[in-house]
Every structure is written in C-alpha cells, then in structure tokens.
Amino acid sequence: MIGLVINIVKAIISLLLKVYKPNWLLRLDKYLEEKIGIDIIKQEKKWFEKHPLLLERIELLERDSHAPCPLEEFDAYPALIRRIEELENKVK
Numbered sequence: 001m002i003g004l005v006i007n008i009v010k011a012i013i014s015l016l017l018k019v020y021k022p023n024w025l026l027r028l029d030k031y032l033e034e035k036i037g038i039d040i041i042k043q044e045k046k047w048f049e050k051h052p053l054l055l056e057r058i059e060l061l062e063r064d065s066h067a068p069c070p071l072e073e074f075d076a077y078p079a080l081i082r083r084i085e086e087l088e089n090k091v092k
Contacts, residue, residue: 032038048055071077
C-alpha cells in the first residue's frame with residue numbers, strides 16, 4: 001500500500017517537473033552531470049530519439065571539426081583587415 005502511494009506521488013512529481021522545469025533543478029542536473037556523471041533529466045537523449053538523423057549529422061560534424069584557431073592564423077587575415085579599414089575610411 002505504501003509502495004503504491006509512493007509511486008503515485010513519484011508519478012505526479014515527475015509529471016510536474018516535465019511540464020515545469022525550475023531553474024534550480026536544471027542547475028542541479030547540470031552540476032551532477034559534470035561532476036558525477038549522473039543525468040537526472042535526460043533531455044539530450046530524448047531529443048535525439050526524436051531526431052535520429054540530426055544525431056548522425058552532429059556526430060559527423062564533431063568528428064570532422066578542428067580545434068578553434070584565432071583569425072590571425074589565417075593567411076588572408078591581413079588582406080581582409082586592410083580591406084575593412086579601406087571601406088571604413090571611405091564611409092567616413
């Protein structure tokens with residue numbers, strides 16, 4: 001009998017938290033996920049279950065992506081800055 005009451009209360013609380021996600025719960029979920037690896041609210045998994053093709057595309061992009069590098073490392077950066085400065089001077 002007590003188990004039934006606990007399950008009903010648990011179901012009601014779960015339903016309320018799915019509809020109304022308080023900020024403190026989202027912060028707690030993020031903290032637990034980062035520090036302990038426990039995900040209370042499995043938002044990402046549920047989203048990817050609904051959109052499996054996007055999961056494949058994101059995984060492909062993550063695999064093929066490179067580490068961020070500053071603009072100064074690109075070969076065309078100095079020419080681009082000169083062009084921007086010239087356009088700014090024309091506008092003034």
